Amino acid sequence: MSGHAPWSATAAREVLDGLPPHGRLMLPALQSLQSVFGYIPDEALDVVADVLNVSRAEVYGVLTFYHDLRRTPPPKAEVRLCVAEACQAQGSRALVTEVEQAYGVALGEIGGDVELKEVFCLGDCALGPAAMINGRLLGRCTVESVRLAVMA
Ligand code: FES
Structure with a gap:
Protein backbone atom coordinates (compact mmCIF):
# COMPACT_ATOMS: atom_id res chain seq x y z
CA MET A 1 0.00 0.00 0.00
CA TYR A 66 -11.74 -0.96 15.57
CA HIS A 67 -9.42 -3.50 13.96
CA ASP A 68 -9.39 -1.68 10.65
CA LEU A 69 -7.75 1.35 12.22
CA ARG A 70 -3.99 0.92 11.97
CA ARG A 71 -1.56 2.21 14.58
CA THR A 72 1.52 1.26 12.57
CA PRO A 73 2.47 2.00 8.97
CA PRO A 74 0.78 -0.36 6.52
CA PRO A 75 2.79 -3.05 4.76
CA LYS A 76 3.09 -3.04 0.99
CA ALA A 77 0.28 -5.57 0.76
CA GLU A 78 -2.59 -6.35 3.09
CA VAL A 79 -3.96 -9.80 2.29
CA ARG A 80 -7.31 -10.69 3.84
CA LEU A 81 -8.25 -14.31 3.40
CA CYS A 82 -11.85 -15.36 3.99
CA VAL A 83 -12.18 -18.28 6.39
CA ALA A 84 -15.96 -18.27 6.78
CA GLU A 85 -18.00 -21.39 6.12
CA ALA A 86 -18.75 -21.00 2.39
CA CYS A 87 -15.11 -20.35 1.60
CA GLN A 88 -13.99 -23.18 3.87
CA ALA A 89 -16.20 -25.49 1.83
CA GLN A 90 -14.30 -24.30 -1.23
CA GLY A 91 -10.81 -24.80 0.16
CA SER A 92 -9.95 -21.65 2.06
CA ARG A 93 -8.15 -23.48 4.89
CA ALA A 94 -5.77 -25.11 2.41
CA LEU A 95 -5.29 -21.75 0.71
CA VAL A 96 -4.44 -20.12 4.03
CA THR A 97 -1.77 -22.75 4.66
CA GLU A 98 -0.33 -22.31 1.17
CA VAL A 99 -0.25 -18.52 1.46
CA GLU A 100 1.33 -18.71 4.92
CA GLN A 101 4.04 -20.98 3.53
CA ALA A 102 4.56 -18.84 0.42
CA TYR A 103 5.19 -15.70 2.46
CA GLY A 104 6.60 -17.30 5.61
CA VAL A 105 4.10 -15.48 7.77
CA ALA A 106 1.12 -16.67 9.81
CA LEU A 107 -2.38 -15.23 9.80
CA GLY A 108 -2.53 -12.12 11.94
CA GLU A 109 1.14 -11.29 11.41
CA ILE A 110 3.23 -9.05 9.21
CA GLY A 111 6.16 -10.58 7.39
CA GLY A 112 8.28 -8.52 5.07
CA ASP A 113 5.95 -6.51 2.92
CA VAL A 114 2.86 -8.62 3.53
CA GLU A 115 0.29 -8.69 6.31
CA LEU A 116 -2.03 -11.69 6.44
CA LYS A 117 -5.43 -11.30 8.03
CA GLU A 118 -8.41 -13.58 8.30
CA VAL A 119 -11.87 -12.25 7.59
CA PHE A 120 -15.27 -13.81 7.97
CA CYS A 121 -17.10 -13.32 4.67
CA LEU A 122 -16.31 -10.77 2.02
CA GLY A 123 -19.71 -11.14 0.37
CA ASP A 124 -18.18 -13.14 -2.46
CA CYS A 125 -19.23 -16.58 -1.20
CA ALA A 126 -20.14 -17.97 -4.62
CA LEU A 127 -16.60 -17.38 -5.82
CA GLY A 128 -14.73 -18.80 -2.87
CA PRO A 129 -12.18 -19.06 -1.65
CA ALA A 130 -12.28 -15.28 -1.59
CA ALA A 131 -9.64 -12.76 -0.61
CA MET A 132 -9.17 -9.04 -0.53
CA ILE A 133 -5.76 -7.70 -1.40
CA ASN A 134 -5.14 -4.03 -0.80
CA GLY A 135 -8.87 -3.46 -0.97
CA ARG A 136 -9.33 -5.40 -4.22
CA LEU A 137 -11.69 -8.38 -4.11
CA LEU A 138 -10.38 -11.62 -5.56
CA GLY A 139 -12.48 -14.75 -6.18
CA ARG A 140 -11.58 -18.39 -6.75
CA CYS A 141 -8.23 -17.68 -5.18
CA THR A 142 -5.14 -19.75 -5.53
CA VAL A 143 -1.78 -19.03 -4.02
CA GLU A 144 -0.66 -17.90 -7.48
CA SER A 145 -3.54 -15.45 -7.94
CA VAL A 146 -2.82 -14.06 -4.48
CA ARG A 147 0.85 -13.68 -5.37
CA LEU A 148 -0.01 -11.87 -8.62
CA ALA A 149 -2.43 -9.54 -6.84
CA VAL A 150 0.20 -8.74 -4.21
CA MET A 151 2.69 -7.79 -6.92
CA ALA A 152 0.16 -5.62 -8.81
S1 FES B 1 -17.79 -17.02 3.07
FE1 FES B 1 -16.05 -16.25 2.05
S2 FES B 1 -16.84 -14.59 0.94
FE2 FES B 1 -18.54 -15.29 2.05
Missing part, protein backbone atom coordinates in the same frame (compact mmCIF):
# COMPACT_ATOMS: atom_id res chain seq x y z
CA SER A 2 1.54 3.25 -1.01
CA GLY A 3 0.56 6.76 -1.87
CA HIS A 4 0.14 7.94 1.68
CA ALA A 5 1.43 11.25 2.96
CA PRO A 6 4.16 11.15 5.59
CA TRP A 7 2.77 11.61 9.07
CA SER A 8 3.02 15.04 10.67
CA ALA A 9 0.96 16.56 13.45
CA THR A 10 0.58 19.78 11.46
CA ALA A 11 -0.75 17.96 8.41
CA ALA A 12 -3.06 15.89 10.63
CA ARG A 13 -4.51 19.04 12.15
CA GLU A 14 -5.09 20.42 8.64
CA VAL A 15 -6.93 17.22 7.66
CA LEU A 16 -9.14 17.40 10.73
CA ASP A 17 -9.76 21.13 10.38
CA GLY A 18 -10.89 20.56 6.78
CA LEU A 19 -13.54 18.01 7.68
CA PRO A 20 -17.21 18.94 7.34
CA PRO A 21 -19.20 18.97 10.58
CA HIS A 22 -20.42 15.38 10.12
CA GLY A 23 -16.80 14.28 9.57
CA ARG A 24 -15.77 15.69 12.93
CA LEU A 25 -17.14 12.67 14.71
CA MET A 26 -14.47 10.40 16.15
CA LEU A 27 -14.64 7.46 13.76
CA PRO A 28 -14.90 9.45 10.51
CA ALA A 29 -12.08 11.69 11.73
CA LEU A 30 -9.82 8.73 12.44
CA GLN A 31 -10.74 7.16 9.10
CA SER A 32 -9.83 10.40 7.36
CA LEU A 33 -6.42 10.44 9.04
CA GLN A 34 -5.82 6.83 8.07
CA SER A 35 -6.87 7.54 4.51
CA VAL A 36 -4.30 10.32 4.26
CA PHE A 37 -1.39 8.83 6.25
CA GLY A 38 -2.09 5.10 6.00
CA TYR A 39 -2.14 4.75 9.77
CA ILE A 40 -2.78 6.65 12.97
CA PRO A 41 0.31 6.88 15.15
CA ASP A 42 0.18 7.45 18.89
CA GLU A 43 1.21 11.07 18.27
CA ALA A 44 -2.23 11.57 16.70
CA LEU A 45 -4.00 11.07 20.02
CA ASP A 46 -3.28 14.58 21.26
CA VAL A 47 -4.14 16.20 17.93
CA VAL A 48 -7.46 14.38 17.58
CA ALA A 49 -8.38 14.99 21.22
CA ASP A 50 -7.65 18.68 20.85
CA VAL A 51 -9.48 19.22 17.56
CA LEU A 52 -12.54 17.15 18.52
CA ASN A 53 -12.54 18.45 22.08
CA VAL A 54 -12.57 15.00 23.65
CA SER A 55 -10.19 13.24 26.01
CA ARG A 56 -7.09 11.43 24.86
CA ALA A 57 -8.53 8.29 26.47
CA GLU A 58 -11.65 8.51 24.31
CA VAL A 59 -9.54 8.72 21.17
CA TYR A 60 -7.41 5.80 22.34
CA GLY A 61 -10.53 3.75 23.08
CA VAL A 62 -11.95 4.17 19.59
CA LEU A 63 -8.58 3.76 17.91
CA THR A 64 -7.92 0.44 19.64
CA PHE A 65 -11.49 -0.87 19.35
